[in-house]
Amino acid sequence: MRTLIIVSHPKLEQSNTQQFLKESAAPLDDVTWYHLDAQTHFDVQTEATRIQAADRLIFQFPLYWYSAPASLKLWLDTVWLKQVAYNESGGLLQGKELGFVISFSQPLAAYQIGGAEGFSVSELLTPYRALAHKTGLTLMPPLTIPQFDYQTEAEHQALLVRYQQYLTVAHPQRFNERAEWFLTQLQSRVNSDSGQLLVDQLMERQEQLERLQMTLGELKTGESE
Amino acid sequence: MRTLIIVSHPKLEQSNTQQFLKESAAPLDDVTWYHLDAQTHFDVQTEATRIQAADRLIFQFPLYWYSAPASLKLWLDTVWLKQVAYNESGGLLQGKELGFVISFSQPLAAYQIGGAEGFSVSELLTPYRALAHKTGLTLMPPLTIPQFDYQTEAEHQALLVRYQQYLTVAHPQRFNERAEWFLTQLQSRVNSDSGQLLVDQLMERQEQLERLQMTLGELKTGESE
Numbered sequence: 395m396r397t398l399i400i401v402s403h404p405k406l407e408q409s410n411t412q413q414f415l416k417e418s419a420a421p422l423d424d425v426t427w428y429h430l431d432a433q434t435h436f437d438v439q440t441e442a443t444r445i446q447a448a449d450r451l452i453f454q455f456p457l458y459w460y461s462a463p464a465s466l467k468l469w470l471d472t473v474w475l476k477q478v479a480y481n482e483s484g485g486l487l488q489g490k491e492l493g494f495v496i497s498f499s500q501p502l503a504a505y506q507i508g509g510a511e512g513f514s515v516s517e518l519l520t521p522y523r524a525l526a527h528k529t530g531l532t533l534m535p536p537l538t539i540p541q542f543d544y545q546t547e548a549e550h551q552a553l554l555v556r557y558q559q560y561l562t563v564a565h566p567q568r569f570n571e572r573a574e575w576f577l578t579q580l581q582s583r584v585n586s587d588s589g590q591l592l593v594d595q596l597m598e599r600q601e602q603l604e605r606l607q608m609t610l611g612e613l614k615t616g617e618s619e
Numbered sequence: 620m621r622t623l624i625i626v627s628h629p630k631l632e633q634s635n636t637q638q639f640l641k642e643s644a645a646p647l648d649d650v651t652w653y654h655l656d657a658q659t660h661f662d663v664q665t666e667a668t669r670i671q672a673a674d675r676l677i678f679q680f681p682l683y684w685y686s687a688p689a690s691l692k693l694w695l696d697t698v699w700l701k702q703v704a705y706n707e708s709g710g711l712l713q714g715k716e717l718g719f720v721i722s723f724s725q726p727l728a729a730y731q732i733g734g735a736e737g738f739s740v741s742e743l744l745t746p747y748r749a750l751a752h753k754t755g756l757t758l759m760p761p762l763t764i765p766q767f768d769y770q771t772e773a774e775h776q777a778l779l780v781r782y783q784q785y786l787t788v789a790h791p792q793r794f795n796e797r798a799e800w801f802l803t804q805l806q807s808r809v810n811s812d813s814g815q816l817l818v819d820q821l822m823e824r825q826e827q828l829e830r831l832q833m834t835l836g837e838l839k840t841g842e843s844e
Contacts, residue, residue, distance in 0.1 A: 404696070434659070459695045460746035461686065468689035471629070513749045520745045521685035524738045 397422075397561045398448035399495075401429045402455040402466035411497045411542040415454065418554045425561050430465040441473040445486060451531070452561065453522070454495040460511075460518045470525075480529040488530035493560060494519065497539040534560075535567055570607070573600050622647075622786045623673035624720075626654045627680040627691035636722045636767040640679065643779045650786050655690040666698040670711060676756070677786065678747070679720040685736075685743045695750075705754040713755035718785060719744065722764040759785075760792055795832075798825050 399419060406412050406429055419425050428444065445451065455462040473479065479486050496515065504510040505518075515538055526533050537560045539553065555576070559566045563575050577600060580593050624644060631637050631654055644650050653669065670676065680687040698704065704711050721740065729735040730743075740763055751758045762785045764778065780801070784791045788800050802825060805818050 459692070459699065460749040461692065464689045464693035464696050467684070467686065467692045470684045471689050474684065511749060512752045513745060517745050518749060520738060520742050524685040524736060524743060527737045 395450060395562055395564065396424045396426075396448050397450040397452060398426050398428060398444065399452045399454050399561070400466065400469070401427065402431065402453070402463045402469075403429070404431050404463055404465065406431065409456070411456070411539060412454075414542070414550065414553075415495065415557060418557050419561060422558060422562060430469050431463075434468075436469060436473050438473055438475065438478055441469070442478050442486060445473075445479070445490075448490065450491040450493060450534075450561075452493045452495055455497075457496055457498040457518075460513070461521070474525075474529075484530055490531055491534055492522070492526055492531040493534035494522070494536035495539065495557065495560065496536055497542055499541060502538060502540045570600075570604055573603075620675060620787055620789065621649045621651075621673050622675040622677060623651050623653060623669065624677045624679050624786070625691065625694070626652065627656065627678070627688045627694075628654070629656050629688055629690065631656065634681070636681070636764060637679075639767070639775065639778075640720065640782060643782050644786060647783060647787055655694050656688075659693075661694060661698050663698055663700065663703055666694070667703050667711060670698075670704070670715075673715065675716040675718060675759075675786075677718045677720055680722075682721055682723040682743075685738070686746070699750075699754075709755055715756055716759055717747070717751055717756040718759035719747070719761035720764065720782065720785065721761055722767055724766060727763060727765045795825075795829055798828075 401412065403409055403412050416427060419427055426444075426448070453462060453466060455466060461467075474487075477485075480488070498505075500510060502515075505513060505515050507513075515536055519536065523533065525531070537556060542550075542553075545553070556566075559572050559575055563571050565571050577593065577597055580596070584590055584593050626637065628634055628637050641652060644652055651669075651673070678687060678691060680691055686692075699712075702710075705713070723730075725735060727740075730738060730740050732738075740761055744761065748758065750756070762781060767775075767778075770778070781791075784797050784800055788796050790796050802818065802822055805821070809815055809818050
């Protein structure tokens with residue numbers, strides 16, 4: 395899984411959220427951080443090569459007027475041309491994944507009918523949904539980061555894990571894949587015998603859990619027949 | 620009615636649609652044409668003064684990736700700041716109108732479920748709907764211009780009328796107000812006695828029509844009581 399994080403933020407250095415995400419992504423293999431705002435012109439062929447090298451594209455940005463900042467739009471307008479990014483028979487983007495890492499200063503509950511913002515994040519992302527529909531990209535459920543600066547240290551740690559999984563795990567919405575990722579991470583960090591014992595036990599529990607889930611799945615299938 | 624047309628188009632001179640619209644708007648009083656793309660930086664106070672002078676704002680653009688081109692986004696991101704464009708008690712935009720003049724190269728029927736684009740223009744404009752909700756702007760139904768270059772001369776003439784009405788009439792969706800606008804235009808263009816006779820007759824017909832509509836309205840109200 396090769397992931398390209400396309401970061402759109404006009405004041406990156408001043409953003410605690412983006413600096414945190416940048417540090418969280420840094421140790422990961424096959425993950426590329428690409429900040430758009432330094433450029434005002436894009437070379438189409440260079441950008442096409444960059445996109446081609448990725449399996450998963452992440453649009454990462456703070457919500458400005460219910461959309462990405464202008465720099466992401468400029469990149470799309472100038473690079474995602476017909477016959478470059480897509481064509482009648484599919485093209486460059488076909489079959490790749492498109493994820494979103496979106497931060498905002500309101501609580502998540504503001505984004506719903508009756509909430510302060512009145513529209514859900516999914517509704518606001520409709521233009522990107524149309525874009526995925528057009529180009530053959532597979533959408534991932536967005537990773538939303540509300541009010542980063544008000545979050546506790548524990549919430550930041552949980553975000554780090556969620557973010558790293560979002561960038562690297564095949565299906566970050568599936569519990570088993572997230573658990574597997576967690577055990578692999580733990581494994582690589584454990585040096586003592588007692589630590590290893592803990593990891594082994596966790597792995598055994600995880601296997602038991604997966605067997606139980608499978609049995610449950612079979613029972614449900616039986617019921618519906 | 621003072622109208623500010625905010626035009627976002629990176630290649631304005633090459634666009635037949637925009638050149639046609641520019642000429643259509645030129646003879647109108649109290650209508651200002653403002654093209655964003657020449658600038659990469661905006662002075663917030665200058666822009667706020669410009670907005671303040673208008674009762675109706677028009678976002679006019681070709682649909683690029685199901686949204687406005689980057690220049691409109693840059694203008695919004697840098698100018699429509701809290702405490703400038705809006706604040707807790709309403710602010711600069713409160714009570715003004717927001718209209719859209721949107722051109723695209725597909726037929727309108729492409730913009731629906733099952734159509735080539737898969738989403739309606741109304742759905743795609745969700746971020747602007749949220750923006751209007753936030754700032755107290757009243758939305759106007761969009762004026763859409765599909766496939767301008769394939770339209771006939773008669774369709775272009777009809778567009779000119781629709782566009783001029785969209786910019787200047789209080790409620791362009793109401794038949795009576797459009798008819799009134801039309802008669803005023805005719806009046807100002809007629810010089811001969813026989814022409815004046817025609818205008819007088821049209822005006823009389825229009826008055827009869829409005830009286831009939833009013834009677835019909837009263838009958839309907841009576842029914843529902």
